Amino acid sequence: MRLKALVAVLGVGAVVACAPVQSGPTSSGTDEQTGQLRVWLFDEVNRGPKEAVVKEAISEFQGKHSGVTVDVQYIQVSSRAERFKAAFSDPKSAPDVAEFGNTDLAGYVSAGGFSELDLSKWDESKDLVPTILDTAKVDGKTYGVPWFVGVRALYYRTDVFTELGLKPPTTLDEIAPLAREIRQRKPELIGISAGGKYLFAALPFIWAQGGEIAKSDGGKFTAAIDSAESRAGVAKYTELIKDDICPPATCAGNGGDASVEAFRAGKAAMTIGGDFNRKSVDASSAAGKYGVVPLPGKTKGSVAPAFAGGNLLGVMKGTQRKTLANEFTQLLASKKYQQKMYAAMGNLPTFTDVQKQVAESDKFLEPFTKTLQSGTKFVPVTPAWAKIEAQTVVPTMLQEIVTGAKNVDTATADAAKTMNAAFTS
Amino acid sequence: MTAKGQGRTAFAYLAPALLVLGGLLAYPIYQLVLISLYDYGQEQVSGGAPLEFLGLGNYQNLLGNQQFWGVLGQTVAFAAVCVVGTLLVGAFLAILATRVRTWVRMTLFLAALGAWSTPAVAGSTIWLFLFDANFGFVNEVLGIQGFSWTFDKWTAFGLVAAQVIWCSFPFVMVTLFAGIKAIPGEVLEAAALDGASAFRTAWSVTLPLLKPIILVVTIQSIIWDFKVFTQIYVMTNGGGIAGRNLVLNVYAYQQAFAASEYGLGAAIGVVMTVLLLGITMFYLRALRRSGEVL
Numbered sequence: 001m002r003l004k005a006l007v008a009v010l011g012v013g014a015v016v017a018c019a020p021v022q023s024g025p026t027s028s029g030t031d032e033q034t035g036q037l038r039v040w041l042f043d044e045v046n047r048g049p050k051e052a053v054v055k056e057a058i059s060e061f062q063g064k065h066s067g068v069t070v071d072v073q074y075i076q077v078s079s080r081a082e083r084f085k086a087a088f089s090d091p092k093s094a095p096d097v098a099e100f101g102n103t104d105l106a107g108y109v110s111a112g113g114f115s116e117l118d119l120s121k122w123d124e125s126k127d128l129v130p131t132i133l134d135t136a137k138v139d140g141k142t143y144g145v146p147w148f149v150g151v152r153a154l155y156y157r158t159d160v161f162t163e164l165g166l167k168p169p170t171t172l173d174e175i176a177p178l179a180r181e182i183r184q185r186k187p188e189l190i191g192i193s194a195g196g197k198y199l200f201a202a203l204p205f206i207w208a209q210g211g212e213i214a215k216s217d218g219g220k221f222t223a224a225i226d227s228a229e230s231r232a233g234v235a236k237y238t239e240l241i242k243d244d245i246c247p248p249a250t251c252a253g254n255g256g257d258a259s260v261e262a263f264r265a266g267k268a269a270m271t272i273g274g275d276f277n278r279k280s281v282d283a284s285s286a287a288g289k290y291g292v293v294p295l296p297g298k299t300k301g302s303v304a305p306a307f308a309g310g311n312l313l314g315v316m317k318g319t320q321r322k323t324l325a326n327e328f329t330q331l332l333a334s335k336k337y338q339q340k341m342y343a344a345m346g347n348l349p350t351f352t353d354v355q356k357q358v359a360e361s362d363k364f365l366e367p368f369t370k371t372l373q374s375g376t377k378f379v380p381v382t383p384a385w386a387k388i389e390a391q392t393v394v395p396t397m398l399q400e401i402v403t404g405a406k407n408v409d410t411a412t413a414d415a416a417k418t419m420n421a422a423f424t425s
Numbered sequence: 426m427t428a429k430g431q432g433r434t435a436f437a438y439l440a441p442a443l444l445v446l447g448g449l450l451a452y453p454i455y456q457l458v459l460i461s462l463y464d465y466g467q468e469q470v471s472g473g474a475p476l477e478f479l480g481l482g483n484y485q486n487l488l489g490n491q492q493f494w495g496v497l498g499q500t501v502a503f504a505a506v507c508v509v510g511t512l513l514v515g516a517f518l519a520i521l522a523t524r525v526r527t528w529v530r531m532t533l534f535l536a537a538l539g540a541w542s543t544p545a546v547a548g549s550t551i552w553l554f555l556f557d558a559n560f561g562f563v564n565e566v567l568g569i570q571g572f573s574w575t576f577d578k579w580t581a582f583g584l585v586a587a588q589v590i591w592c593s594f595p596f597v598m599v600t601l602f603a604g605i606k607a608i609p610g611e612v613l614e615a616a617a618l619d620g621a622s623a624f625r626t627a628w629s630v631t632l633p634l635l636k637p638i639i640l641v642v643t644i645q646s647i648i649w650d651f652k653v654f655t656q657i658y659v660m661t662n663g664g665g666i667a668g669r670n671l672v673l674n675v676y677a678y679q680q681a682f683a684a685s686e687y688g689l690g691a692a693i694g695v696v697m698t699v700l701l702l703g704i705t706m707f708y709l710r711a712l713r714r715s716g717e718v719l
Contacts, residue, residue, distance in 0.1 A: 020460045022472050085685070088471035107685075110474075111467045196666065249576040250558070252666045383468070390683035392668070399667035425464075 515597025
């Protein structure tokens with residue numbers, strides 16, 4: 001009798017919900033010209049200057065459009081995945097305009113979160129650096145405007161180099177021997193602070209050798225991390241995380257922040273750091289005794305292709321104020337406000353001419369703009385990449401090699417297998 | 426009243442409890458099983474892609490994965506060490522507490538409550554500070570600055586196990602202490618009059634009387650330690666170097682939820698539920714066979 005009741009209850013349940021829930025299509029047909037425009041921007045450690053620039057843009061925007069208010073919410077970078085997932089699942093809680101990381105783009109677009117942008121009527125858009133604009137595209141369609149970029153270059157300690165009579169490396173192959181020599185002569189120092197989880201430091205080594213993470217054939221990706229060129233790059237990078245340069249016990253678990261932290265603490269002679277690390281290095285024991293050069297490439301005088309990280313501004317698909325959202329995006333991402341953001345936060349602009357301008361006024365930026373202009377590269381633009389990143393495929397591969405658990409050939413082959421599984425699922 | 430009528434009355438009395446259980450337990454489990462049968466990612470949740478029924482595809486995928494079996498074995502061994510450690514430390518301190526003076530006992534309880542009430546994330550972080558390679562107090566005392574506890578697979582597991590035991594022994598200690606205190610004095614007195622030694626009293630009188638309580642704390646510990654997430658996630662930075670410190674829960678998070686593969690994640694959840702139910706049933710049956718009334 002009880003069993004029957006239970007079966008009945010389960011039966012009713014099965015009829016009520018015979019498939020997991022899905023929210024409906026998010027695109028709305030309306031395009032209102034007044035009301036409140038909701039904007040999500042990322043919170044920063046020191047948000048004041050950013051907020052001031054954004055407020056300026058808002059008052060300019062509200063001055064042009066009567067009856068429109070702009071409401072900005074600052075969201076945490078660390079919980080962005082949950083916030084955006086929630087926004088996509090429930091359009092009512094979603095903003096109209098949002099700032100987001102360019103590596104998240106493909107996943108957000110396939111989740112149906114952002115709408116395609118038409119930049120053809122926006123004059124300034126033709127000055128956007130093409131390789132940076134590419135980071136805002138999926139399958140040739142543009143879904144965001146690059147707001148700022150971040151690239152990494154080689155930081156080195158000028159005092160150590162002078163003391164030992166050394167010069168910064170001019171080719172990628174020189175880095176390991178140079179770092180080894182420094183550690184030999186100054187055993188308390190790490191030759192170059194590299195990290196087993198520092199994907200964006202490892203990628204230039206792979207790209208400089210002509211390798212790729214994955215190759216795209218008409219939108220269908222296949223892993224290329226196990227190609228001969230990629231393996232050469234992986235070998236070059238993992239060589240750095242050895243006891244005679246950067247001991248695995250210290251370095252294997254490090255990501256970007258921890259790698260730069262060792263340099264800040266004065267424990268490393270070199271590291272790979274971004275233009276965005278400048279302020280924190282200037283507030284450390286390495287302040288005033290460091291220099292920056294572009295990470296050298298395979299041949300003398302060349303620059304290793306850097307990863308073009310950065311944030312985009314985009315318009316959400318569910319917005320009910322499409323025109324206003326587009327206009328606000330173009331205003332905040334305009335040359336004028338990118339310049340202001342550079343002055344306030346040190347964010348590198350995404351327009352060729354504005355980049356040149358700021359580099360001329362600030363010598364520190366030269367290695368970074370030089371890196372940008374010699375061509376940057378990006379991670380595979382596919383939603384599968386978000387999965388590969390969440391599953392820590394590449395860091396695990398690097399760590400397996402530096403701990404000796406697997407050799408380069410096996411580790412890259414296994415990583416390629418996992419990636420291909422993600423690409424085809 | 427007929428037998429049928431009696432059954433009906435009994436059912437009516439049980440109905441409210443059944444409803445609550447159904448709402449809080451059966452429905453979520455039903456949803457979990459349902460989701461585990463679909464290819465259910467972020468695209469499907471937000472309506473960007475159609476649902477695809479996979480049947481047992483997610484399970485096939487999971488059970489055919491070598492890493493899953495490795496992680497499962499690791500989880501079982503890790504949980505076993507934590508359970509045994511927790512019970513031993515808890516029992517030892519509970520007995521100690523019955524034998525010492527009041528102020529010592531108070532101090533012991535306060536210290537244990539402190540460990541118990543520390544949030545897992547805070548506790549893990551504090552332990553990491555204590556065992557930091559360069560600035561940690563422990564390395565300073567031992568004179569081994571620069572030694573990384575979290576790099577090697579086994580020292581990392583050992584450190585996390587110690588932290589888990591540290592934050593879960595107070596429950597065992599307090600429960601067992603209450604149990605020991607609840608044993609009537611007459612029973613122990615009778616044993617003493619019969620000339621039983623202290624060991625004999627503990628083995629043949631105290632322990633059998635404590636059995637139901639030990640049963641509860643053991644099952645609790647097994648379930649808790651099998652599901653450890655925070656300590657591994659925080660202390661080994663998401664599963665250790667090259668993922669060699671992964672346990673099932675962290676693995677499920679990393680492979681499935683962080684990667685928005687909710688179908689696969691649900692499948693891992695179902696497997697974990699089945700495993701835990703199995704362990705608990707096995708344990709209960711073993712106890713029943715040994716003559717315990719449950």
